[in-house]
Amino acid sequence: xxxVGLHLPTLSVQEGDNSIINCAYSNSASDYxxxxxxxxxxxxxxxxxxxxxxxxxxxxxxxxxxNKTVKHLSLQIAATQPGDxxxxxxxxxxxxxxxxxxxxxEGTQLTVNP
Amino acid sequence: xxxxxxxxxxRITKTGKRIMLECSQTKGHDRMxxxxxxxxxxxxLIYYSFDxxxxxxxxxxxxxxxxxxxxxxxxxxxxxxIPNQTALYFCATSERGQGGNIQYFGAGTxxxxx
Numbered sequence: 001x002x003x004v005g006l007h008l009p010t011l012s013v014q015e016g017d018n019s020i021i022n023c024a025y026s027n028s029a030s031d032y033x034x035x036x037x038x039x040x041x042x043x044x045x046x047x048x049x050x051x052x053x054x055x056x057x058x059x060x061x062x063x064x065x066x067n068k069t070v071k072h073l074s075l076q077i078a079a080t081q082p083g084d085x086x087x088x089x090x091x092x093x094x095x096x097x098x099x100x101x102x103x104x105x106e107g108t109q110l111t112v113n114p
Numbered sequence: 115x116x117x118x119x120x121x122x123x124x125r126i127t128k129t130g131k132r133i134m135l136e137c138s139q140t141k142g143h144d145r146m147x148x149x150x151x152x153x154x155x156x157x158x159l160i161y162y163s164f165d166x167x168x169x170x171x172x173x174x175x176x177x178x179x180x181x182x183x184x185x186x187x188x189x190x191x192x193x194x195x196i197p198n199q200t201a202l203y204f205c206a207t208s209e210r211g212q213g214g215n216i217q218y219f220g221a222g223t224x225x226x227x228x
Binding site: 009031032034036041042043044045046049051089091093101102103104105106107 | 118154155156157158159162204214215216217218219220221222
């Protein structure tokens with residue numbers, strides 16, 4: 001299953017399928033991007049990050065792809081599990097001078113059906 | 115034990131009351147942040163502090179103030195609470211450094227202003 005960014009805030013997939021969550025960013029000067037997972041009643045939890053000098057980074061079952069030409073970021077989750085059900089946020093670091101000021105997207109609700 | 119601890123976890127207050135939300139961290143990070151989250155929206159930055167002597171406004175600082183009492187403690191105050199300040203509030207910390215860094219979040223404080 002695949003979301004199309006901020007205009008489709010929900011994504012429903014079957015357990016075992018791969019999930020793709022998309023995010024568009026607006027500032028071509030953004031140099032750092034990060035994905036968070038937020039489960040109900042909890043704070044955002046770091047998943048994976050990527051700097052602008054890379055176009056792909058892999059973690060455990062997750063991959064982040066960065067396309068700077070079209071200012072697009074995606075999070076791929078392999079073999080999605082029920083425990084992956086959560087809201088996923090992308091964030092970009094827009095402040096070139098001070099660093100560490102993240103601007104968050106609105107999030108995508110991922111639901112994994114057994 | 116949580117690395118970033120927020121107290122209280124839930125708070126109900128009345129319009130016009132002054133309240134304080136507290137955040138403490140054991141990660142040894144210099145940078146601390148306060149965010150607000152409204153239903154269906156991403157996180158918006160209220161205030162941030164890059165060290166004990168540094169306080170900066172975020173995108174929605176009106177109606178809020180902060181105090182950085184020590185490297186490990188950063189509190190958020192609502193001087194005169196109003197109903198539209200009902201939201202989830204998150205504290206976060208990060209290491210110093212250019213180009214953006216992972217922010218680690220607390221579990222949040224759910225605030226209701228009646």
